[in-house]
Structures are given as structure tokens and as C-alpha cells.
Amino acid sequence: MVTNRDHDDLAVSLPESLTINVDLPATVHDVPDDEVAVSIDEVAVDPGFVDAAVPTTTSVTLVTPQAEPLPEPEPAIELHGDDHGYSRRDRLRGEVSSSPEPAAMLTADRLLDERKTRRTPPEGRWPQFVYAISFHLVNLGDSRSVRERKAVEARIAKQFEGGTRFVPVLTRKGGVGKTTITTLLGMALASTREDRIIAIDANPDRGTLAERVTKQTRATVRDVVTRAASISGFTDFTTLVSRDETRLDILASDTDPMLSEAFDENDYNVVADLTARFYSIVLTDCGTGIVHSVMRATLQRADSVVIVSGGSVDEARLASETLTWLEANGYGDLVRNAVVALNTATQGTNLVKIEEIEAHFQSRVREVVRIPYDPQLAAGSVVSYKDLRPLTKNAARELAALVVEGLPARRTN
Structure with missing residues (x-):
């Protein structure tokens, strides 16, 4: 049984510093190459050392690029016959222009009546019959013999220079x-x-x-x-x-x-x-x-x-x-x-x-x-x-x- 007195005697007999040498075993694990590539060098950092030439704080300002504003669309310009343009919008059909119109105003869109323009009537007995009884609403196209004839005629119509x-x-x-x-x-x-x-x-x-x-x-x-x-x-x-x-x-x-x-x-x-x-x-x-x-x-x-x-x-x-x-x-x-x-x-x-x-x-x-x-x-x-x-x-x-x-x-x- 150790008493307090014995404890005090043991403390007095020990030296102030004690060095113990321990032999550690050899390295049992190598660092993989991919870890070495991204590792940080083991450099001691003195927390009391401050280099005056290096700022202790770095501020980074992130600038977000602003998209350039789209240009305002130009207002549509209505060209009328009075302006020597090529449109008759906002004009009544048959209305006479207050100024002479150029020849370019005589366009197919203006002059042709869509209700009266239809596909070319087909050739061939059956296509013509269907076209007639349907009041020109159903157009089956040309018959096979007619298509063959037109194909030959297209070959004959070859242009020369x-x-x-x-x-x-x-x-x-x-x-x-x-x-x-x-x-x-x-x-x-x-x-x-x-x-x-x-x-x-x-x-x-x-x-x-x-x-x-x-x-x-x-x-x-x-x-x-x-x-x-x-x-x-x-x-x-x-x-x-x-x-x-x-x-x-x-x-x-x-x-x-x-x-x-x-x-x-x-x-x-x-x-x-x-x-x-x-x-x-x-x-x-x-x-x-x-x-x-x-x-x-x-x-x-x-x-x-x-x-x-x-x-x-x-x-x-x-x-x-x-x-x-x-x-x-x-x-x-x-x-x-x-x-x-x-x-x-x-x-x-x-x-x-x-x-x-x-x-x-x-x-x-x-x-x-x-x-x-x-x-x-x-x-x-x-x-x-x-x-x-x-x-x-x-x-x-x-x-x-x-x-x-x-x-x-x-x-x-």
C-alpha cells in the first residue's frame, strides 16, 4: 500500500526531464500518386510571423456580366400607295390612290382572285369525270398515260444555248x-x-x-x-x-x-x-x-x-x-x-x-x-x-x- 509519503518520495527521486526512445515499425502505407498530386506541402506555419509586404486580407470582387439590352424594335412602317410603296393595307378594295401608283403595285396578290384561281384541270377520262362532278373541288391529277406523255415532252423541250x-x-x-x-x-x-x-x-x-x-x-x-x-x-x-x-x-x-x-x-x-x-x-x-x-x-x-x-x-x-x-x-x-x-x-x-x-x-x-x-x-x-x-x-x-x-x-x- 502506497501512502502519501511514499508518493512524495517518488516524485522527488524522478529527474526533471525524461526521454524515451521508441522504435516505430517501417512505413506500411505509401501515398498513391493521385493523392500526392493534390497534397499540400508540409510547411510549418508560424502564426506570429506576418510579412508586411503581403496583405493579410485579399478582397475579390466578382463582376457578373450584364446582357446588353436588346434594341427596341423599330415600329413597322405601313407603305401605302400614296407613299409609292407596294402595299394596300388600310385601303379599301378598288379605292383610288391620291397619287399615281408605280407599276410595282400591280402584283399578283393584289390582282388575282383566289376564288377564281384553281389548279390546272386534269387530263384523262376518270380524273376529268371526278373533277366535273365535284364542281372542280376534287382534282385527282393527270392519268398515268398523261403523266408519261408530259415526261417525254419535258425531255423534248430541252433548252439550247x-x-x-x-x-x-x-x-x-x-x-x-x-x-x-x-x-x-x-x-x-x-x-x-x-x-x-x-x-x-x-x-x-x-x-x-x-x-x-x-x-x-x-x-x-x-x-x-x-x-x-x-x-x-x-x-x-x-x-x-x-x-x-x-x-x-x-x-x-x-x-x-x-x-x-x-x-x-x-x-x-x-x-x-x-x-x-x-x-x-x-x-x-x-x-x-x-x-x-x-x-x-x-x-x-x-x-x-x-x-x-x-x-x-x-x-x-x-x-x-x-x-x-x-x-x-x-x-x-x-x-x-x-x-x-x-x-x-x-x-x-x-x-x-x-x-x-x-x-x-x-x-x-x-x-x-x-x-x-x-x-x-x-x-x-x-x-x-x-x-x-x-x-x-x-x-x-x-x-x-x-x-x-x-x-x-x-x-x-
Whole structure:
């Protein structure tokens, strides 16, 4: 038992300071690198030390950016006719302006009555019937056949820039319908396009192109050559051509057999130069004499060619030989861009495989179009385009569309 006296004796015997050494174990935990990166250095801070150069208190003023006030919207200005503006607001319909109105005031919004303006009436029996019984309130649109026809017409209506396009229609075989094809092609172009189309009968062997339309003049290519210097405008030129109901102009060939050979390369160039002044597309009904000088002048101006073939064996072979002749004489580009019109109204068509003839030409030219039999064409007289069978007109339009697609849209010379 320790008494108070013993406690006092123990306190007196202990030294005033006591140092005890304790060996601690090795570090058992390393600080991860991510903690080291954000750790604060262990620097002792003396609370009694104050650096006079460093302010003891730092004040930070936060400035909140103020959004710039939006500009006040300008008051709307009412433009009236009296102010020479383009609005009639706050004016009564039909009210007369106190000052003269500019032409710009005659806008469609002002003049057109919405109650009287409706969609274009549809074409086709059923759409027209529905349109009529609904008092023009229900418009189903055009029928499928009409839409297809308008699509082809849109292709025909392709716009050109920079000069006239020349398209010869030729073959080495006579009697295959070359003049008929020229007539159909010209009518399909003229009935759809807004520009001028002319077909020239350059057959030195007395062509019959002018007999496919109602004659309005006795003038021929010879008259054009002799009067070339006096032709100053389109009105003068129209007195020398016959115009069809489709607006196709026809320039006849010489009718005198004694003068037929006189129409040569130079004469054709005179006629071609004149027509280039007034027409966008010039079709040339060429003769069977492929080595004639007129043919050379025609091909030199050609942008594309139409080769006419019949449906018999010899007609198809001669048409193919025409392509061979063109390739051999430096007109390979024309051959590759050519369109073959396969006239199935000729004799022997029913005895041959038309699809084989088409396959042959498709391997050599750009396109092939089959022209069906039509009694109006078989008569060999005046052609009434509106009275042709629908199938014939569709073929003519397709031929025209293909020809136009092969013509350059722009030309620099």
C-alpha cells in the first residue's frame, strides 16, 4: 500500500526531464500518386510571423456580366400607295390612290382572285369525270398515260444555248420511209418545243418531203440560194417555206430533174447558213447518194444523225453499212451518238425477227426506236399529226426526245 509519503518520495527521486526512445515499425502505407498530386506541402506555419509586404486580407470582387439590352424594335412602317410603296393595307378594295401608283403595285396578290384561281384541270377520262362532278373541288391529277406523255415532252423541250443544231436523217437504202421519219420527227419537235424547227429536203434526186404537208409556196432550195442576198429577216424567209399545223417549216427540194444535180455542197451551205439565223433545230432529209457532195456538207455540220432502217433483211443490212461508212470516214462520234429509227411498216417486217435487228443496232448506236405501222403514213400523202394513232405519236415523241438528248445543250461556236 502506497501512502502519501511514499508518493512524495517518488516524485522527488524522478529527474526533471525524461526521454524515451521508441522504435516505430517501417512505413506500411505509401501515398498513391493521385493523392500526392493534390497534397499540400508540409510547411510549418508560424502564426506570429506576418510579412508586411503581403496583405493579410485579399478582397475579390466578382463582376457578373450584364446582357446588353436588346434594341427596341423599330415600329413597322405601313407603305401605302400614296407613299409609292407596294402595299394596300388600310385601303379599301378598288379605292383610288391620291397619287399615281408605280407599276410595282400591280402584283399578283393584289390582282388575282383566289376564288377564281384553281389548279390546272386534269387530263384523262376518270380524273376529268371526278373533277366535273365535284364542281372542280376534287382534282385527282393527270392519268398515268398523261403523266408519261408530259415526261417525254419535258425531255423534248430541252433548252439550247449558242447556235443551231443540225440533225441529218439518212440511209443508203431508198423506200424505207426516210422522208416519213423526217416528217414525224419534225412534227413531234415543233408541236412540243417553243422555238423554230425546219426540215430541209436536200435530196438531189427530187425529194418528196414538201408533199407531206399542205403546200403554201412553190419555192424550193434553189430559190433560197438565188435570193439569199435579199433575205434580211425571218419574214422574208417564211415566204419560201410551207408551215404545218404543228408549226414545222418545210423547205422543198428542186422539182426540175434537170436542176437536181445542180444543188451541191456550196448551195447547201448557203441554205444552212440562212436557216441557222432563224431556227434552233434544222433537220435535213438526205438522199440515198451518201457520197454526194451535199452529204459531206451535211455531215460536217451534224450534231447527231438519225439512221432509218426498214424491217427486212436487206434494209437492215444497208442501214448497218451506212454506219460502217460513217465510221470509216471519220464520223465515229456521230455513229456512237446516233439514233436508229426502225420503220416496221415496210414489206417483209412480219417475216423477220425485229428484236434481232434491234439488238444489232443497239450494239452500235445510242438508241433504237421502233416506228409502228400507221395507215395515214402508208398513204404517202399529207400527214395530219393530230390524226395519227396514239401509238404512232408516242413513238414520234420518243424519237424526238432521244434526238434532243443527244444534242449539246451549250455551244461556244
